Amino acid sequence: MAPTSEGSPAGTGEQSGSTAGSVADRGLGTPLERLPGVGTARARRLERLGLVTIADALMHFPRDYRDFSGAHAVADLVEGEHASVAGDVADVRTRTTAAGRPLLTIRLACRDGSVRAAWFNMPFLAKRFAVGMRVVIAGPPRRSAGGWEFAHPEVRWLATGEADHASDWLPIYPLTEGVQQPHVRAAVQAAVEHGAVAAIEAFPPEMLAAKGLLPIAAALREIHLPGDRARLDAARRRFVYQELFMLQLALRIHRGRQQARRSAPVITVDARLDHRIRGRFPFELTAGQRRVAAEIVADMGRGEPMNRLLQGDVGSGKTALAVYAMLATVATRVPGAEPAQRYQAVLMAPTELLARQHAATLGRLLAGSGVDVCLLVGGQPARERKAAAARIAAGTAPLVVGTQALLATGVRFARPGLVVIDEQHRFGVLQRAVLQQGDGDPHTLVMTATPIPRTIAHAVYGDLDVSVLDETPPGRQPVATYRVEPGQTDDWWEFFARKLRDGRQGYVVVPAVDESARGLASVAGAFEQLANGPLEAFRLGLVHGRLKTAEREEVMERFRAGDIDVLVATSLIEVGIDVPRATLMTILDAESFGLAQLHQLRGRVARGAVQGICGALVADAATPHPRIAAFVASTDGFQLAEQDLLLRGTGDLVGTRQSGAPPLFLADLLRDTALVAEARGDARELFERDPLLADPSLARIRELIEARWGATLGLGRVG
Numbered sequence: 258m259a260p261t262s263e264g265s266p267a268g269t270g271e272q273s274g275s276t277a278g279s280v281a282d283r284g285l286g287t288p289l290e291r292l293p294g295v296g297t298a299r300a301r302r303l304e305r306l307g308l309v310t311i312a313d314a315l316m317h318f319p320r321d322y323r324d325f326s327g328a329h330a331v332a333d334l335v336e337g338e339h340a341s342v343a344g345d346v347a348d349v350r351t352r353t354t355a356a357g358r359p360l361l362t363i364r365l366a367c368r369d370g371s372v373r374a375a376w377f378n379m380p381f382l383a384k385r386f387a388v389g390m391r392v393v394i395a396g397p398p399r400r401s402a403g404g405w406e407f408a409h410p411e412v413r414w415l416a417t418g419e420a421d422h423a424s425d426w427l428p429i430y431p432l433t434e435g436v437q438q439p440h441v442r443a444a445v446q447a448a449v450e451h452g453a454v455a456a457i458e459a460f461p462p463e464m465l466a467a468k469g470l471l472p473i474a475a476a477l478r479e480i481h482l483p484g485d486r487a488r489l490d491a492a493r494r495r496f497v498y499q500e501l502f503m504l505q506l507a508l509r510i511h512r513g514r515q516q517a518r519r520s521a522p523v524i525t526v527d528a529r530l531d532h533r534i535r536g537r538f539p540f541e542l543t544a545g546q547r548r549v550a551a552e553i554v555a556d557m558g559r560g561e562p563m564n565r566l567l568q569g570d571v572g573s574g575k576t577a578l579a580v581y582a583m584l585a586t587v588a589t590r591v592p593g594a595e596p597a598q599r600y601q602a603v604l605m606a607p608t609e610l611l612a613r614q615h616a617a618t619l620g621r622l623l624a625g626s627g628v629d630v631c632l633l634v635g636g637q638p639a640r641e642r643k644a645a646a647a648r649i650a651a652g653t654a655p656l657v658v659g660t661q662a663l664l665a666t667g668v669r670f671a672r673p674g675l676v677v678i679d680e681q682h683r684f685g686v687l688q689r690a691v692l693q694q695g696d697g698d699p700h701t702l703v704m705t706a707t708p709i710p711r712t713i714a715h716a717v718y719g720d721l722d723v724s725v726l727d728e729t730p731p732g733r734q735p736v737a738t739y740r741v742e743p744g745q746t747d748d749w750w751e752f753f754a755r756k757l758r759d760g761r762q763g764y765v766v767v768p769a770v771d772e773s774a775r776g777l778a779s780v781a782g783a784f785e786q787l788a789n790g791p792l793e794a795f796r797l798g799l800v801h802g803r804l805k806t807a808e809r810e811e812v813m814e815r816f817r818a819g820d821i822d823v824l825v826a827t828s829l830i831e832v833g834i835d836v837p838r839a840t841l842m843t844i845l846d847a848e849s850f851g852l853a854q855l856h857q858l859r860g861r862v863a864r865g866a867v868q869g870i871c872g873a874l875v876a877d878a879a880t881p882h883p884r885i886a887a888f889v890a891s892t893d894g895f896q897l898a899e900q901d902l903l904l905r906g907t908g909d910l911v912g913t914r915q916s917g918a919p920p921l922f923l924a925d926l927l928r929d930t931a932l933v934a935e936a937r938g939d940a941r942e943l944f945e946r947d948p949l950l951a952d953p954s955l956a957r958i959r960e961l962i963e964a965r966w967g968a969t970l971g972l973g974r975v976g
């Protein structure tokens with residue numbers, strides 16, 4: 258693609274100026290292909306990004322912006338760092354390189370020196386430059402023998418009129434395969450030109466004024482074609498506020514209804530029951546666990562639904578608390594029902610592997626008690642799943658463990674008393690609410706090893722109570738963690754093998770299931786290499802997501818039983834797997850994992866009394882990787898999670914990505930703490946004033962909340 262259209266953000270094609278007149282017949286639902294400059298072929302491709310109508314394009318927000326202001330001085334350029342300089346074209350040259358490729362170079366006289374720009378294979382571009390023209394180029398510069406050079410920079414012509422409504426801030430849109438940046442830009446800009454004014458304002462005018470929010474049409478324009486930094490910030494602030502406000506309001510409404518119903522079962526734990534439950538564990542609860550158990554007991558005895566988040570680092574023993582709460586629940590009789598009828602407790606895990614492990618743990622703890630555990634996961638034969646669903650619905654399954662399949666199959670619980678959700682950040686925002694749509698309002702306990710800053714917890718869950726498990730079970734030692742460079746791998750494997758011979762078990766974690774273009778180690782390839790190389794003396798097992806459930810289970814079982822020394826696995830084992838005798842880990846291509854994920858992985862070898870050992874193999878010794886450095890330097894999950902959030906943003910954490918909602922700017926939640934608090938306060942105030950959102954000026958807010966959160970929160974019609 259020629260950089261010309263990159264350089265002209267005003268790619269709205271031949272049409273111009275007729276916006277106002279065309280709005281009526283170009284509603285927000287107008288297909289993009291009807292817009293000038295888009296066309297059928299491009300429209301088909303844009304569908305891959307979910308962009309079909311003008312409204313879709315308007316809501317396809319840039320994920321970033323490039324400075325295109327031309328404000329950089331030559332003296333300030335830094336190798337490889339994006340910059341944009343303005344200057345006069347002083348020289349234009351085309352020649353053919355030794356390799357036979359046409360090369361275009363221009364020299365730009367800038368205010369404090371000169372730079373060069375070069376393009377291969379774009380001879381036609383030469384016609385667009387003439388000596389004396391004023392242009393802005395943008396991209397990462399490189400220092401060459403002849404001074405600073407930009408290879409294939411983006412260009413904006415200042416003199417030709419093309420720049421009239423060009424922005425200093427070039428939007429960078431999320432893309433997908435086969436869809437190019439200039440095409441998305443052109444389509445979105447056409448949508449802005451033709452549709453932004455038709456967008457419906459959600460906020461009543463007095464609210465816009467009171468909060469100093471940009472009206473929707475202006476905000477859409479500035480988010481896509483920012484005039485300057487300040488206007489971009491104002492647009493962004495409007496959308497962040499809007500999203501947070503809507504979410505907070507939805508949560509208030511949900512919570513208001515929940516409290517109004519007050520139908521949560523009263524679960525009372527007296528000294529005898531407490532003693533009986535604790536007696537089931539093969540260990541004494543730590544002081545921290547006892548404290549959290551007491552908090553849970555207090556919540557569940559109150560007759561209002563518990564809504565508690567339990568945060569505790571990897572290995573801190575959260576499962577025991579889930580089990581405690583579940584056993585208390587199933588020990589409680591349903592009032593007024595036959596004596597045999599008791600409440601049900603369900604534990605939801607993010608992966609099938611983990612669900613099966615939890616079911617096995619529960620099964621072991623309850624051996625001989627007569628209470629059995631019902632498993633429901635997607636990998637079961639349909640017949641088994643149906644049978645499980647039937648028992649759940651009939652109330653004959655007191656303890657249920659499962660995955661998202663529990664949501665997908667629309668299973669209904671006969672007498673739901675408690676829902677425990679393990680590692681919730683993987684579920685997507687508020688899916689837990691779906692489980693609250695049974696006949697009663699069960700208590701909810703959400704467990705996570707990823708410490709969620711309070712502000713974010715509030716933004717995502719509304720008013721929930723937080724318990725922190727800040728102490729690990731006795732005898733734990735921090736995992737010794739090493740960064741292993743390519744030149745040290747032989748030594749590493751020798752060390753790993755020696756530890757295996759001492760009787761330990763271990764994991765080798767591989768990033769991807771198949772061979773990817775970037776040359777990430779494939780799990781099968783890695784297995785082969787290890788089995789025929791450094792680990793040939795040992796019994797190896799292999800698990801990855803493509804294996805059939807039964808096969809995977811069998812391998813895991815043999816590993817647990819000690820019949821396998823080393824488990825080669827994908828990050829499938831990341832969350833929750835608990836095999837105390839496995840205390841060794843090697844992570845291949847460690848750079849390709851996120852920090853939180855690395856910490857979760859390492860948590861697998863921090864379970865026993867023996868000190869765990871973890872090697873993070875990096876493929877490239879030259880690059881100092883900040884994530885790996887942080888990982889090696891600290892075993893404190895809270896500290897790492899904080900760094901991770903800073904390195905990565907919070908989008909993954911709150912799961913908005915999976916939930917299919919446009920991520921908007923939630924990724925900066927960490928920095929928008931003030932706005933979170935503001936939106937929360939405003940939502941509460943509005944709710945208290947008008948809980949049904951009955952005022953006609955709130956109609957649009959009501960509609961948006963119903964559309965976005967209605968199904969998830971079971972709000973139905975709000976008004």
Ligand code: ADP
Nearest residue numbers: 540541542543571572573574575576577730835
């Ligand atoms: P996580 O918080 O990561 O889910 P788990 O609940 O899986 O951690 O617990 C990690 C390990 O610690 C398990 O092997 C579990 O049996 C053990 N454990 C939990 N609580 C205690 C305790 N109070 N004393 C000794 N070991 C414990």
Ligand code: MG
Nearest residue numbers: 575576679833
């Ligand atoms: Mg766990």
